[in-house]
Amino acid sequence: MTQKLWLKKPKLNYSEDVLDIVQFGSSVEEGKTPNDLDIAVIFNKIPLKEQLNQAQEIKKQLEKFVEISIHINSFDLYSLFDSSNFAKENILFFGKSIIHGDDFAKRFGLTPKIQIYYSLKKLKKKDKIGFNYMLNGRGGEYGLLRKHKGGLLNPGLIEINPEFENIFVNSIKEYKIDFKVKKVLLE
Amino acid sequence: MNKEETLIKAGKEYFHSGNDEFDKKRYNSAVVLYFKALVSFSDLYVLQKTGNTPSSHNDRFKITKEKFSEIYNLLDKDFPFYQSSYFQIMSKELAEVIKDDAKIMAEKTKTKL
Numbered sequence: 001m002t003q004k005l006w007l008k009k010p011k012l013n014y015s016e017d018v019l020d021i022v023q024f025g026s027s028v029e030e031g032k033t034p035n036d037l038d039i040a041v042i043f044n045k046i047p048l049k050e051q052l053n054q055a056q057e058i059k060k061q062l063e064k065f066v067e068i069s070i071h072i073n074s075f076d077l078y079s080l081f082d083s084s085n086f087a088k089e090n091i092l093f094f095g096k097s098i099i100h101g102d103d104f105a106k107r108f109g110l111t112p113k114i115q116i117y118y119s120l121k122k123l124k125k126k127d128k129i130g131f132n133y134m135l136n137g138r139g140g141e142y143g144l145l146r147k148h149k150g151g152l153l154n155p156g157l158i159e160i161n162p163e164f165e166n167i168f169v170n171s172i173k174e175y176k177i178d179f180k181v182k183k184v185l186l187e
Numbered sequence: 188m189n190k191e192e193t194l195i196k197a198g199k200e201y202f203h204s205g206n207d208e209f210d211k212k213r214y215n216s217a218v219v220l221y222f223k224a225l226v227s228f229s230d231l232y233v234l235q236k237t238g239n240t241p242s243s244h245n246d247r248f249k250i251t252k253e254k255f256s257e258i259y260n261l262l263d264k265d266f267p268f269y270q271s272s273y274f275q276i277m278s279k280e281l282a283e284v285i286k287d288d289a290k291i292m293a294e295k296t297k298t299k300l
Contacts, residue, residue, distance in 0.1 A: 047280070048278070048280045048281055048284055049283075049284045049287070052264050052265075052284060053264070055264075056260055056263065056264045059263075071267060072267070073267070084275060084276040085275075086274070086275070
């Protein structure tokens with residue numbers, strides 16, 4: 001049973017007060033084993049009691065599609081971006097809309113990307129070649145970039161979708177090189 | 188004091204302490220206390236219906252999910268706020284919601300607040 005509800009786009013019943021239903025946290029990140037599934041239900045400005053009751057109904061429907069427990073949060077746009085909401089960056093950047101089957105940030109006209117800057121200067125020649133194989137593949141085998149729809153923007157700079165951050169970072173770490181990760185929202 | 192009397196006393200005490208904190212605009216404390224009142228009255232309800240009380244949060248969720256879905260819904264809906272009250276700011280509106288839920292359970296168990 002998949003934990004990637006956003007790819008499955010399950011048919012759900014919800015009211016017009018619901019702006020979006022967003023999956024976020026470790027369950028959307030490749031290479032992680034989530035203990036539970038974080039969901040944010042984004043509402044129009046309606047009373048909190050109503051938000052919580054409706055979110056509970058959505059949770060019941062979602063529970064039929066997954067085996068792990070669901071942790072549901074409800075927000076309106078004010079509470080979503082409130083400074084006390086520590087989850088807001090994660091929801092905005094990594095969140096996947098279960099309704100639209102795409103990045104939640106795209107609802108705001110933004111596309112989230114991870115850019116990784118790296119330098120191979122300290123590597124021996126054979127390790128530079130190995131690193132290149134890792135990214136671009138070898139002998140008909142796909143490398144990480146093709147496998148995960150990433151791109152080489154410049155020498156020393158790749159751009160990938162947020163859900164693949166762990167896979168790339170863990171692979172790059174094996175080469176013990178200097179690298180820097182930047183989260184960007186593109187128009 | 189038997190189990191039923193203990194749960195009534197504890198639930199009422201949590202509820203009224205919740206009101207005290209609410210009046211002082213300490214909404215995190217109010218949320219915690221109202222939720223504890225909700226749990227006491229939920230356990231009281233289970234005791235009244237089955238003769239037993241849950242021994243843990245897991246047990247409470249299991250019993251109510253199987254036998255008393257309306258109660259389970261209230262607990263399941265409000266529990267995350269109790270859990271996150273250590274590190275998140277709770278609003279007045281949220282405290283009111285959980286207070287109402289505790290009141291619902293007090294009524295179901297015929298407890299006078």
